[in-house]
Amino acid sequence: MSWKKALIPLACVPLIILLAYGFRTDPKAIPSPLVEKAAPGFRIAVYDGDNLSLEGLKGKPVVLNFWASWCYPACYEEAPLLEATWRKYKERGLMMVGVGIQDKEANAREFMRRFNFTFPNGPDPGSKISIDYGVYGVPETFFIDRQGRIAYKHVGALSPDVIEEQVRAILKEK
Amino acid sequence: MALVCASLLTPLTILAAAPSPPKAEAGSSSPDTDERVRDVASELRCVVCQNLSVADSPSDLAKEMRDLIRELLQQGKTREEIKAYFVSRYGEFVLLEPPKRGFNLLVWGLPFAALLVGACGVYLAAKRWTRRGHQAAPPPDPAYAERVRRELKERGGSSGS
16 A cells, blocks of 8 residues: 555544544543632522622631432432431531532521531622632532632532542542 | 533543523623624634633623623723733633734644645546647547558448449
8 A cells, every 4th residue: 555545544544543532531520620720709698597608618628518308319328328428527616518509598508407407608799709609500518628628629410439538538628 | 500521530520611691791881892892702712612702602701701801991992902912811812813923823824834735636537637638639540541441431431332
């Protein structure tokens, strides 16, 4: 085969590599530019509670979870895990905050009651906090360390291993 | 509220990705501001849709993004500052047109490079074909030429008699 004839299959190689790369990547896995950066400040009006701000939680490791009562099944799967982790680690200084997205108050309250949420949760009118955290779906969870830096972002329902590992990591940092 | 489940492997529910009935935009102001909101929103990708801009998407999140753009414009932020804000939150993915720098230059340059290579190929091929058409015919086989000459002569002789 002359070098000219070999050019045609050779020209296809980069195209095949590009296609292989494209098909193997998940278009929904969007890397967050916020990871390892300072967590954007927020203020939330907690259901049946006072206003809560990230500024006020300075020095505490924070798990910030975005959920919705209409997010089924993922939010329903991880909700008991969130509550159990909160109960397990709150004495060690962990803070957990839930942000209900695009929800009706009655539905959000029913969701919290169903899973016996005892950690502070509040709505996000105008999706201001969600946009500030680059949230595009629910559930999404941010693990914020004691320095107020986003150490890790998880998209989708949390697994027991992931939440345990990430909570331990942000608790450890002094 | 309509739901869309992204996939079974990553059970992430996309925020109100399905269209909801269009609602009046909060804080609608002058037509000039509406036009500027549309301008900026048309350059941003709706993060819960497939290939729709924030300007064109009927989703709740896109509507809230438009409200935020309006608010930022009213605070005196420029188009570039607002785009930079969204990029700092969602990454460059949020821009409908990738910025013309670094690796992205490939996306912008490759179609033109391919066009150029194609045009060169067509030019070279056309040149070769025309050259072949103009080439002088090869000299005839002497034996064959002699036979043609003889037969013509014979035919000429017979038709003349």
